[in-house]
Amino acid sequence: MVAGYLLLTAALVVVAMVAGSKRAAGLMTAGGPRLHSLPSYHGFQASIAVFVVMLAVLVVGVTVERQVTTAATLSAFDTGVAADPLRRGAALRDAASLADGSFRGEPSPELRAAAAALSTARSATGWLMIALGLAGGAAALLLSLRTVSSDYRARNRVERFVKVILMAAAGVAVLTTIGIVFSVVFETYRFFFDPSLKGRPSVSEFLFGTQWSPQTALRADQGQTGGAFGIVPLVAGTLLITTIAMLVAGPVGLFAAIYMSEYATPRFRAFAKPILEILAGIPTVVLGFFAALTVAPFLRGFGESLGLSVASESALAAGLVMGMMIIPFVSSLSDDVINAVPQSLRDGSYALGATQSETIKKVVLPAALPGIVSAFMLAISRAVGETMIVVMAAGLAANLTFNPLEAVTTFTVQIKTILVGDQEFDSAKTLAAFALGFVLFFFTLTLNVIALRIVQKYREQYD
Amino acid sequence: MTEAALAPAARQATPFELDQKRIARRYAAERRFRAYGLAAIALTAVFIAVVIVDIVGKGLPAFWQHSLTIDIPVSAEAVDPSGTRDPAKMATEGDFAVPIREALSAVFPGNTSRAQRRLLTGIVSTGAGEELRERVMADPRLVGTTVRMSVLLSDDSDLYFKGQETESSTIAGATALTVSGTAGEVKLSAAAASAFAPALAAAGLPATGAVALDSSKPSVLVAVNGGIVKLATVDGSAATGTTLLPLKSDGAVKAGDWRTVIFMTPEANRRIGDQQAAWLDALKTSGQVERHFAWRLFTAGDSREPELAGIRGAIIGSALTLLVTLALCLPLGVAAAVYLEEFAPKNRLTEIVEVNINNLAAVPSIVFGLLGLAMFLNFFGLPRSAPLVGGLVLALLVLPTIIIASRAALKAVPPSIKEAALGVGASHQQAVFHHVLPVAMPGIMTGTIIGMAHALGETAPLLMIGMVAFIVDIPSGLTQAATVLPVQIYLWSDLPEQAFQAKTAAAIMVLLVFLFIMNGLAIVLRRRFERRW
Incomplete structure (x- = not known):
């Protein structure tokens, strides 16, 4: 029904386009008045009017249809069904699947009646919507055709409409941010302060508790409260893996950037830059597979040959591979800031007799330091938020340890573990994931904001 | 005092030489610094190469799959119990796993115990019945006839043929051998005391004295007279074992007409046991097993069975x-x-x-x-x-x-x-x-x-x-x-x-x-x- 309606809308929009421009073109007679706007703008104006009206009818229609069909379906069952949310949902689903012909099994007479009522209500509201839409669209078309005249400013009206659309598109990014903030803040608030939630921790227990085991806190009969939602082990685990990753990516990425921007010939650059780009393009799920099935067993075997016991999901494996993942990130950002250092600084240093590496160490890097620091901060935020590598290669158990050979867990692993699969939205366990998301989001956001600020300041300095 | 004055003073480096040294040091530092940069890029390149080689090495075998071509008697009582030949009815009532089981039993008769039959049906995919069902649904006249069709092997059988289950080696028998019995427990006695020594050595077992082979040790099989004997004990020139495939005849066998096959991975650590391996090898020898491109990977949805799963x-x-x-x-x-x-x-x-x-x-x-x-x-x-x-x-x-x-x-x-x-x-x-x-x-x-x-x-x-x-x-x-x-x-x-x-x-x-x-x-x-x- 909706698809048909959309097709109808499209057809009417095209009709309005043609009719509008034809009518305006008809006004252009030899010696007649000059048109203010080109005929096509009159066409656009007409089709915009039709489209807006028909879209409004659709939005209202779909909402009304849902209400009407639900009421019609439930009227076939006894009143107890409508009151019980579980049975209500099941009844609605069954009736809908029976009406669509995808029902499996033998339907009860009640269900048959409900499906019949649903079909009637659906087609009735559907046809009504189409009739109203057609009427509204036709009215809009006629009205806008009547406005067509030689001095009607159709172009200005169309351009104003287009500008509003463009502005709305730019607003989507802001809406996304608001949506993210709203969803994590709202659920996190419920996690800490909703009185109906069993087993919710206090804010200080959450921030300073050294035990993380959301599973045990779920069991209602145990009545265990607090203590199980302490994020200190997660912070430690995330920190450990991020540190390992940065120990790899920091020096390697920085040296790669220095070589690429200061030493490499154009030919070498043309060959080496794609390598870094390929690495940046490998999906993290692939690197996670590599970390879990190749690097981790290798480290385990290697550790055993040295007499060390290495966990099969060691922090080291996940950290090393994550470090490799963020190398391109560090190197391309550092490359940019090193290139932004003015050549005059280098020339001055060479004039004093410094070698190239001395110039880099003593002049270029100090000058680029703010930019490099912010590149590292962005890399850290990337490492903290990275999910698939740690999900596949790091552990689940929240061990409070700084030994890289042991298994640790991170924020992202816990969010993923809690939220994958069916979850009820009223348990402390599910909301805990949003609280973790809250911490993760604001931590990375702070890092990003500071880093971007530094970069901006630094750019201004040399511009 | 005069001594000290007269002795040639320890020669001091001239400023020029000092400069030369310092410049050499600075240039060395320059070269090192450059090398670090190059090493960083090389490390990245090596990492990508390792990742890609590792994944291609692991993934390439999955593009091939093994199938078994077999005669399947589509008996009416199994697939069409109501006798209507109505595809819709057969789809719900018929048991298409039965013909597959019967087809395998026909190739390897005598496996009557439940465990044996389960092992035997385990060499083909559980989706084999489904393939047969589709074939019969498309053409109900096939009921009551024998269909020759190719069915997928199970994932474990597939891995066995890809050599990922166990390493195996074959050693030709160097001496004459006498076999007593054709099925069940059999005794093998060789003409020379060292007849089984190469096989035991290849399996990493001591070649002297009595050796008992159990499921925690590599398996030693003897292929002789068209059958296969799994050795249980070896003592010098004599050995005992059970037949995995019955022998066609017993008695004396010439040197070179028998061979030993060693599976290095102990049977307890394998998904394919010696019995299934023997069946699979027999099927392969008779040309019924075929390796082909795994089209299923691109034509099927997800499945719990690896051989059926696709993307x-x-x-x-x-x-x-x-x-x-x-x-x-x-x-x-x-x-x-x-x-x-x-x-x-x-x-x-x-x-x-x-x-x-x-x-x-x-x-x-x-x-x-x-x-x-x-x-x-x-x-x-x-x-x-x-x-x-x-x-x-x-x-x-x-x-x-x-x-x-x-x-x-x-x-x-x-x-x-x-x-x-x-x-x-x-x-x-x-x-x-x-x-x-x-x-x-x-x-x-x-x-x-x-x-x-x-x-x-x-x-x-x-x-x-x-x-x-x-x-x-x-x-x-x-x-x-x-x-x-x-x-x-x-x-x-x-x-x-x-x-x-x-x-x-x-x-x-x-x-x-x-x-x-x-x-x-x-x-x-x-x-x-x-x-x-």
């Missing part, structure tokens, strides 16, 4: 999801970029929008999954696991990338083009949409393709909105439950069956090929249409 469902799911993403974020991204670059007034609000877009590009992807879960699923009540929701989330995720790339492309268009249009009387919007945007389009498309490639490889946010469900059916609509290629990779990588490891690597290879194609396209586009002004 078609995931590829279609990825395509549907990306379709939604592209339909949303290309118009939105371009519109937002045009607004910010051309029409936005320079004020506080615009600045906030710009900072916001830059920050959004650095938000962890899993947070977008939280947004999708809380907003799209719980607040708007959109269906779980649907490509529609996945596409929405990915669109929001890549939108900042596309806006930033499109802005860069718009900015690269020289202002003279716009000014010329304005000069001949175009309105601002006409100048932008008729002249600036078309010129910037190649750059925008390049950015969009790279954003789409990013979306294709994205996994974490899709886990949050339920695209991890086990879905067998190929999705055919935007609101149906589906999964995508990277999530399929994640799901398979978690499964314990060894065969799934190869499947995972194969799926990764397919994903990487898609990504290379997309990125290649972006590069071609850039080369082809890039203009220097």
Whole structure:
């Protein structure tokens, strides 16, 4: 029904386009008045009017249809069904699947009646919507055709409409941010302060508790409260893996950037830059597979040959591979800031007799330091938020340890573990994931904001 | 005193020499520094090479599969108990596993015990009955006849033929051998005391004295007279064992007419036991086992059985999801970029929008999954696991990338083009949409393709909105439950069956090929249409 309606809308929009421009073109007679706007703008104006009206009818229609069909379906069952949310949902689903012909099994007479009522209500509201839409669209078309005249400013009206659309598109990014903030803040608030939630921790227990085991806190009969939602082990685990990753990516990425921007010939650059780009393009799920099935067993075997016991999901494996993942990130950002250092600084240093590496160490890097620091901060935020590598290669158990050979867990692993699969939205366990998301989001956001600020300041300095 | 004065003073290095030394040191430091930079790039290159070689090495075997060609008696009482020959009735009432079992029993008679029969049916895929069902549904006249068809082997049998179950070696018998008995417990006595020594040595076992072979040691099998004997004890020239395949005859065998086969991995550590290995080898020798390209990988949906599982469902799911993403974020991204670059007034609000877009590009992807879960699923009540929701989330995720790339492309268009249009009387919007945007389009498309490639490889946010469900059916609509290629990779990588490891690597290879194609396209586009002004 909706698809048909959309097709109808499209057809009417095209009709309005043609009719509008034809009518305006008809006004252009030899010696007649000059048109203010080109005929096509009159066409656009007409089709915009039709489209807006028909879209409004659709939005209202779909909402009304849902209400009407639900009421019609439930009227076939006894009143107890409508009151019980579980049975209500099941009844609605069954009736809908029976009406669509995808029902499996033998339907009860009640269900048959409900499906019949649903079909009637659906087609009735559907046809009504189409009739109203057609009427509204036709009215809009006629009205806008009547406005067509030689001095009607159709172009200005169309351009104003287009500008509003463009502005709305730019607003989507802001809406996304608001949506993210709203969803994590709202659920996190419920996690800490909703009185109906069993087993919710206090804010200080959450921030300073050294035990993380959301599973045990779920069991209602145990009545265990607090203590199980302490994020200190997660912070430690995330920190450990991020540190390992940065120990790899920091020096390697920085040296790669220095070589690429200061030493490499154009030919070498043309060959080496794609390598870094390929690495940046490998999906993290692939690197996670590599970390879990190749690097981790290798480290385990290697550790055993040295007499060390290495966990099969060691922090080291996940950290090393994550470090490799963020190398391109560090190197391309550092490359940019090193290139932004003015050549005059280098020339001055060479004039004093410094070698190239001395110039880099003593002049270029100090000058680029703010930019490099912010590149590292962005890399850290990337490492903290990275999910698939740690999900596949790091552990689940929240061990409070700084030994890289042991298994640790991170924020992202816990969010993923809690939220994958069916979850009820009223348990402390599910909301805990949003609280973790809250911490993760604001931590990375702070890092990003500071880093971007530094970069901006630094750019201004040399511009 | 005079002594000291007269003695030649310890020769001091001249300033020139000191300089030379220092310069040498500084140049060495220079070379070291350069080497570090080169090493960093080399390390990255080596890492990529290792990752790709590792994955191709793991994944390549999964592109081949083994099938068994076998005569299947389609008995009417098993597949059509009601005797109507009505396909619809047979589909629900018929038991198509029975003919497969009977067909295997006909090849290897005498395996009457339940455990033996289960082992025997275990060498073919559990999907074999399904293949037969489809064949019979298409042509009900086959009921009551014998059908010669090719059925997939089970994943373990497949791995056995790919040599991933155990290392094996074969040693020809060097001396004459006497066999007593043709089935069950048999005794073997060789003409020389050292007859079994090479085999035991190859298995890493002591060759002297009595050796008992159990399931914790490598298996030693003797192939003789068309049958196979699994050795249980070896004592010098004498050995006892049980037959895995009955012998055609007993008595004396000449040297060179028998051989020993050693499976290095102990039977207890293998998924394919000696009995199944013997059957499989016999089938292979009779030419019934065929290795072919694993088309199923590309034509089937997900399955719990590795030999039946394919990525078609995931590829279609990825395509549907990306379709939604592209339909949303290309118009939105371009519109937002045009607004910010051309029409936005320079004020506080615009600045906030710009900072916001830059920050959004650095938000962890899993947070977008939280947004999708809380907003799209719980607040708007959109269906779980649907490509529609996945596409929405990915669109929001890549939108900042596309806006930033499109802005860069718009900015690269020289202002003279716009000014010329304005000069001949175009309105601002006409100048932008008729002249600036078309010129910037190649750059925008390049950015969009790279954003789409990013979306294709994205996994974490899709886990949050339920695209991890086990879905067998190929999705055919935007609101149906589906999964995508990277999530399929994640799901398979978690499964314990060894065969799934190869499947995972194969799926990764397919994903990487898609990504290379997309990125290649972006590069071609850039080369082809890039203009220097």
